[in-house]
Amino acid sequence: MRDNSNVYILIIFDQYNGDDSFELLDRTIDSIHEQTLTEHKIRVLIADNASDAVVYKRLLKYEIESPRLISVIHEKKPVTKGRLLKGMERHLRYSDVSYSVIMEPGDVFYPEFLGKAMQLLNVHKGLEFAVFEADIRDDNNQESAIKQPPLFLHNCIFNKACRAEYYRRDIGHKVLIMHRKLPLLCSKKLPYYSVMAENGTEWFSVLIKDRDDFIYSISSMGCMADRKCSDPIDDLVKRAFLIKRSLYAVETGVFSNDNAKDIEIEEVKAAYRSLACHAMRLAYKQIKYGDYDKAGDCMLFAEMMDLSVVDDPVYGEIMDVICIGNISPSQAEHINELLSCRSAETPQAAREY
Amino acid sequence: MKNTPLVSIIIPNFNHSRYLDESVQSALNQTYENIEIIINDNASTDNSVEVLSKYVDRGVIINKNPQNLYNFNYDILDDWVSGKYLLLLCADDVLRPDFIRRAVDIMENDPDIGFVHGERDYIDENGITTELDPFFNCSFRAKGLDMLPIFTITDIGQSAQALIRYSAFKEIDLHDTESDHLNIDREQWFRLSMVSDYAYIRDKMALIRMPEVTSETTRIVETFYHPIALYHTAKSFEHWALLRGYDGIEERVGLALKRFAKECIGFTKVFLKREKYNLAKKYLLFMKLVDRTIEEDEDYKLCMDALNRKDASGIQIDEYKKSSNYSRRKRNYDPPKGYVIIDEKGQCIDER
Numbered sequence: 101m102r103d104n105s106n107v108y109i110l111i112i113f114d115q116y117n118g119d120d121s122f123e124l125l126d127r128t129i130d131s132i133h134e135q136t137l138t139e140h141k142i143r144v145l146i147a148d149n150a151s152d153a154v155v156y157k158r159l160l161k162y163e164i165e166s167p168r169l170i171s172v173i174h175e176k177k178p179v180t181k182g183r184l185l186k187g188m189e190r191h192l193r194y195s196d197v198s199y200s201v202i203m204e205p206g207d208v209f210y211p212e213f214l215g216k217a218m219q220l221l222n223v224h225k226g227l228e229f230a231v232f233e234a235d236i237r238d239d240n241n242q243e244s245a246i247k248q249p250p251l252f253l254h255n256c257i258f259n260k261a262c263r264a265e266y267y268r269r270d271i272g273h274k275v276l277i278m279h280r281k282l283p284l285l286c287s288k289k290l291p292y293y294s295v296m297a298e299n300g301t302e303w304f305s306v307l308i309k310d311r312d313d314f315i316y317s318i319s320s321m322g323c324m325a326d327r328k329c330s331d332p333i334d335d336l337v338k339r340a341f342l343i344k345r346s347l348y349a350v351e352t353g354v355f356s357n358d359n360a361k362d363i364e365i366e367e368v369k370a371a372y373r374s375l376a377c378h379a380m381r382l383a384y385k386q387i388k389y390g391d392y393d394k395a396g397d398c399m400l401f402a403e404m405m406d407l408s409v410v411d412d413p414v415y416g417e418i419m420d421v422i423c424i425g426n427i428s429p430s431q432a433e434h435i436n437e438l439l440s441c442r443s444a445e446t447p448q449a450a451r452e453y
Numbered sequence: 454m455k456n457t458p459l460v461s462i463i464i465p466n467f468n469h470s471r472y473l474d475e476s477v478q479s480a481l482n483q484t485y486e487n488i489e490i491i492i493n494d495n496a497s498t499d500n501s502v503e504v505l506s507k508y509v510d511r512g513v514i515i516n517k518n519p520q521n522l523y524n525f526n527y528d529i530l531d532d533w534v535s536g537k538y539l540l541l542l543c544a545d546d547v548l549r550p551d552f553i554r555r556a557v558d559i560m561e562n563d564p565d566i567g568f569v570h571g572e573r574d575y576i577d578e579n580g581i582t583t584e585l586d587p588f589f590n591c592s593f594r595a596k597g598l599d600m601l602p603i604f605t606i607t608d609i610g611q612s613a614q615a616l617i618r619y620s621a622f623k624e625i626d627l628h629d630t631e632s633d634h635l636n637i638d639r640e641q642w643f644r645l646s647m648v649s650d651y652a653y654i655r656d657k658m659a660l661i662r663m664p665e666v667t668s669e670t671t672r673i674v675e676t677f678y679h680p681i682a683l684y685h686t687a688k689s690f691e692h693w694a695l696l697r698g699y700d701g702i703e704e705r706v707g708l709a710l711k712r713f714a715k716e717c718i719g720f721t722k723v724f725l726k727r728e729k730y731n732l733a734k735k736y737l738l739f740m741k742l743v744d745r746t747i748e749e750d751e752d753y754k755l756c757m758d759a760l761n762r763k764d765a766s767g768i769q770i771d772e773y774k775k776s777s778n779y780s781r782r783k784r785n786y787d788p789p790k791g792y793v794i795i796d797e798k799g800q801c802i803d804e805r
Contacts, residue, residue: 149696178696180689183629333742334688341685344678345633352672397742404738407731 105198105218106141108280110188112204113159114149114181122158124205124325129162129170131322137214143197144170145188150178185283192280201277206237206325209275213321217277220315224453227257229278229314232321236273248273249443250318256450259313275322315453332382332394336401339378343371369406376406381439383418387427396422414438457487458561460553460616461536465526466544467495470504472662477508479547485554490514491533492544495521501544527628539619545662546613547576552658556616559594559652559799566594566799567621567649568642570610571658582660586784591794592655597646598705599789604642605687605709606716612638613659621649629693635673636686643690647699652799653788674720675732680739683713711747714740718752725756725765733760 109132113125125146132144144166148159156174163170173187185202192200199218203209217230235245344351347368383398399419402409409415417435421427427435446452462480466473480490492505494517505515516533518526530539538557542548549571556569575583588609603609625644632640645651663670673679687706694702717736724733737756740747747753759765794803 177626179626179629180631180693180696182631331688337681337684337688340681341633344676344681348678351676351678400738400742404735404742407734 105222106143106196107137107199107201107214107218107277108192108195108197109142109144110185110200110202111144111146112149112181112184112202113146113151114184114204116151116155121205125162128203128205128207131208131210132169133166134211135209135214136211137218139169142169142214143195145191146170146172147184147188148172148174149181149184150175189283193284195280197280199277200280200283201275204325207322208237208324209322210320213275214277216319217275217321220317221277221279224257224315227313227315228282229276230317231314232275232277232317232319234273234275235320235323236326237323238326245323247320249441250320251441251443252316252318252446252450253443254446254452255315255317255319256446256452257313257315258447258450262447262449273324273326275324316450332379332386333397333401336375336379336382336398339375340405343375347371372405373409376402376409377439379405380409380412380414380418383422384435384439387418387421388432392422392425457485458537458557459535460485460488460538460540460557461534461619462488462490462540462542462553463493463530463534464490464542464544465493465495466497466501466505467521468497468499468501469544470497470499470501472545473501473504475547476542476544477505477513479549480542481508481511481513482550483548483553484550485557488553489536491516493526493533494518495526527630531623534619537619539617539622540615541612541617543611543613543662546611547660547662548613549656549658549660551656552654553616555654555656555658555797556652558797559654559795560616560618562799563594563650563652565650566618566652567597568615568617568645569652569654570614571654572656573611573614573659573661574657575663576660577663583663587655588784588786589653589655589788590785591788592653592796593788593792593794594650594652594799595789595792597648597650598701599791600651601643601646601705602709602712603786603789604639604646605683605713610638610642611659611661612641613661615642617645618649621645624648631689632686633682636682639683640686640690643687644693647694647697652795675724675729677732677735677739680713680717680736684710684739684743687713710743714744714747715750718750718756719770721756722752722765722768722770725759725768726770728763728765730760730763 111125111128113121115121129144132142133139135142146159146162148156151159151174156172159172159174163172171191173191175184175187179187199221201209201214213232217232220230221227233248233250235247237245350365350368379398379402383395383402386392386395386398395418399415399422402415414435417431417438421431421435464473464476464480469476477490477492480488490508490513492513492515494501494505494515496518502515502517505513509515514533538553538560540548540553552571556571559569560566572585572587574585577583622645625641625648627637627641627644630637630640673682687710691702691706717740721733721736721740724730724736733756737753737760740753755768759768788805790805792805793801794805796802
């Protein structure tokens with residue numbers, strides 16, 4: 101049977117940072133041109149967040165160069181990232197595409213990504229999204245992709261029973277492809293849609309919370325830009341807010357609904373532990389940038405989210421470094437080693453494929 | 454009547470049929486006459502529409518959404534609102550008869566004022582009212598920007614307490630928000646304070662429903678949701694304001710968060726008294742995170758000391774009986790510097 105499926109790629113061009121922004125956007129667009137999937141199955145929508153006329157015109161050049169592939173939508177006045185996505189969704193609603201992917205300038209897909217991802221979702225009919233591993237490109241080292249250990253050791257299909265894994269592990273910086281109806285369904289349901297759109301990890305939480313099965317692949321299918329976080333506490337608070345919102349019913353014991361009733365209190369603890377670990381990783385990152393005050397804030401946040409984090413050996417090591425205001429190469433290597441995530445066995449409830 | 458501006462009262466409702474009569478009648482009984490009343494029903498499954506149908510003869514319009522639209526309701530307000538002024542009256546809250554007239558007088562007198570808060574009392578599900586201390590010690594008007602840090606404080610005003618100039622409301626695009634339903638009012642005041650000035654009526658102008666048994670305040674405070682959600686709202690607002698190019702925002706938001714941190718000492722003392730030491734510690738860490746200078750604060754030191762000793766005997770708090778005591782604090786704050794004391798019509802009595 102002829103495969104008619106096609107894909108919408110939504111690129112959020114949110115903040116203009118001089119020529120660097122276009123360099124990053126070029127990298128992203130090039131990776132789309134290099135896809136092995138035939139180009140007529142791909143549509144690209146670039147959302148421009150109220151850039152000035154010069155930047156807007158420059159963006160329109162992409163459209164002029166690839167009129168079948170690329171469209172630019174321009175917001176007249178600045179809006180939040182979530183609102184940008186919402187605007188793009190309108191196009192999704194009235195289009196005949198099968199799948200959608202969200203990117204930001206600097207994110208790159210490897211050439212076989214779209215072809216393989218769509219094939220996988222076509223084979224596993226009924227599954228609404230797939231998560232692929234990704235490498236990370238550090239913002240200080242734009243040229244090299246850093247390999248990440250996969251979250252799990254095997255390809256598998258997750259079901260609701262594995263949901264706790266989300267809370268135990270940070271699933272940000274992965275490559276996601278979704279069936280078109282999924283973002284449409286989510287946006288209808290979610291009053292806090294705009295927040296969800298800001299952060300891949302939390303997007304994932306929403307998806308996993310409301311839907312059933314999804315595919316996880318250990319193959320790295322892209323390289324995500326790890327942007328320098330100018331305000332790590334802002335990022336952490338946003339994550340904390342989203343976890344609190346998603347677990348509100350469990351924590352408060354009210355507004356119980358079908359989504360909340362089977363979440364265990366252990367999952368709540370795991371969520372805050374995971375967030376505390378993320379805060380320590382951000383602290384380490386700030387130390388690498390030489391910003392010891394911000395690193396100290398991150399450590400305060402880690403403790404605030406999980407008071408027991410102070411018993412973790414890495415907590416003490418990072419605090420020692422912050423007190424001294426200096427880090428030796430061997431200390432850095434050791435802390436990095438302690439903070440790095442290791443691949444886990446496939447959860448029992450998941451099935452390998 | 455034709456010479457007075459139209460006021461649109463929007464009543465969002467979801468399964469509040471029990472309170473609707475009181476709420477709608479309080480809107481109909483305003484001493485100000487040029488009013489349109491529109492019910493925005495979010496797919497209620499109780500007998501709300503039946504209750505409301507009897508008011509159709511008096512010009513009330515009922516718009517029932519096929520599903521709950523949450524914040525997206527702000528998106529479609531423009532389809533309904535015809536008034537120069539807008540009041541969002543929660544379906545379980547009640548207006549005092551003079552509110553609209555007095556607020557319109559003030560705003561007609563000063564076109565820079567974008568929103569007016571009236572004072573309020575609480576009313577529980579059985580209709581028993583609890584008198585609250587007025588938030589400020591006089592009726593006044595002030596620059597919006599000067600008010601911004603004060604709006605961080607819990608309970609300064611809920612939507613039923615505010616008449617808003619619709620042109621200012623349209624400017625703030627409240628549909629584009631990251632706040633949750635508990636903080637969206639606060640974000641509304643933040644944003645309005647960027648685009649307009651503010652006035653406050655010290656007389657009781659509304660009754661806000663605050664069910665005693667299911668007090669949400671207790672839950673959000675005691676699950677540590679409150680500080681996280683408020684910090685998130687403040688930073689989301691900051692992001693919005695920076696995108697719009699407003700000046701001096703980071704400093705104002707910083708001040709707002711510091712003010713909130715100071716407020717948290719009250720909760721912390723209660724937790725220490727109730728031997729909820731872990732929760733008290735989280736609040737103390739939060740305060741330090743948003744304001745390092747708080748370590749010098751005497752109350753903060755007292756709390757830290759009590760926490761370390763796990764003994765709160767040295768801490769004094771008002772007797773803590775019910776959750777709503779969080780809102781029964783002494784208020785009567787001074788307005789921000791540079792305020793103008795006003796009379797009933799909004800005329801200046803004294804400049805400070």
